[in-house]
Amino acid sequence: MLSEKDTLDTLEDENLSTFEKNTTQILKLTQFLPDDNTKFSNLVSLYLIKIIYNDSLQLDYKNKLKKQKNSVFTSKFTPKISIGDFVNKIIKFTKTSETTFILGLIYINRFCKIKDIILTDYNTHRIFLTSILLAKKYNEDNFYSNKFFSKVCGIKLKDLNVMEYNFLIDISFDLYVKNSIIKQFQEKLLNQNII
Numbered sequence: 001m002l003s004e005k006d007t008l009d010t011l012e013d014e015n016l017s018t019f020e021k022n023t024t025q026i027l028k029l030t031q032f033l034p035d036d037n038t039k040f041s042n043l044v045s046l047y048l049i050k051i052i053y054n055d056s057l058q059l060d061y062k063n064k065l066k067k068q069k070n071s072v073f074t075s076k077f078t079p080k081i082s083i084g085d086f087v088n089k090i091i092k093f094t095k096t097s098e099t100t101f102i103l104g105l106i107y108i109n110r111f112c113k114i115k116d117i118i119l120t121d122y123n124t125h126r127i128f129l130t131s132i133l134l135a136k137k138y139n140e141d142n143f144y145s146n147k148f149f150s151k152v153c154g155i156k157l158k159d160l161n162v163m164e165y166n167f168l169i170d171i172s173f174d175l176y177v178k179n180s181i182i183k184q185f186q187e188k189l190l191n192q193n194i195i
Contacts, residue, residue: 040098041091043189045084047105048124055118064118071123072162073130078121086125086153093152094144096136102186103135103177104128110171129153130163138175 068074079086090096108131112119119127129149136143146164150157 040101041087042084044101044105045087047189048083048087048119048128051108051112052119052121052124055120064116068117068123071117072159072166073117073123073126074120075122075126079125081125081154083124083128086128089152090129090132094132094136094149096132097140098186099182100135100139101132102182102189103139103175104131105189106177106181106185107131107135107167107171107175110174111167115170125153126155126163127167129155129160130167133160133164134167134175 081089091101108119108127111117111127111131117123117127133146133149144152146160147157149155150160153160
């Protein structure tokens with residue numbers, strides 16, 4: 001997996017042009033896409049990968065990394081499972097609807113904007129899981145317990161409960177999203193260019 005150090009080294013290599021830096025980074029990030037799954041799962045995975053990539057280009061990237069190092073959402077190590085396979089696993093075991101996934105992605109945007117957090121290889125899985133858990137509870141009549149989600153995703157129940165609580169506090173329990181925003185986001189997701 002691509003570590004943060006590799007990302008920074010790639011971006012700081014002064015011998016490469018901006019185009020070469022961007023192309024190299026995107027090609028490295030595509031290794032996280034799963035081998036075989038649905039189009040929607042690929043779109044969600046790619047969307048998250050693009051956010052990680054775009055966040056890594058921010059001028060204050062290193063400062064933001066330092067600030068969020070001790071966050072409940074930041075792992076000490078990069079997960080062994082790619083974000084694409086992680087998305088697939090959640091789709092497979094939780095039977096989550098596309099609308100709920102879109103709500104989850106909207107929650108991620110809200111959360112990152114409010115907390116001024118960047119997505120990295122160290123926090124994307126945890127933030128994504130928490131946002132989907134909340135979206136599923138908010139949007140669907142039938143949802144699984146936190147215990148089920150923790151077992152499926154390999155995260156301690158205590159950690160998942162703390163992440164859920166912190167996420168809700170940070171977004172001021174604002175889970176409502178207008179249907180027009182959901183449809184607009186869905187169109188944006190479906191029409192994104194792969195590379």
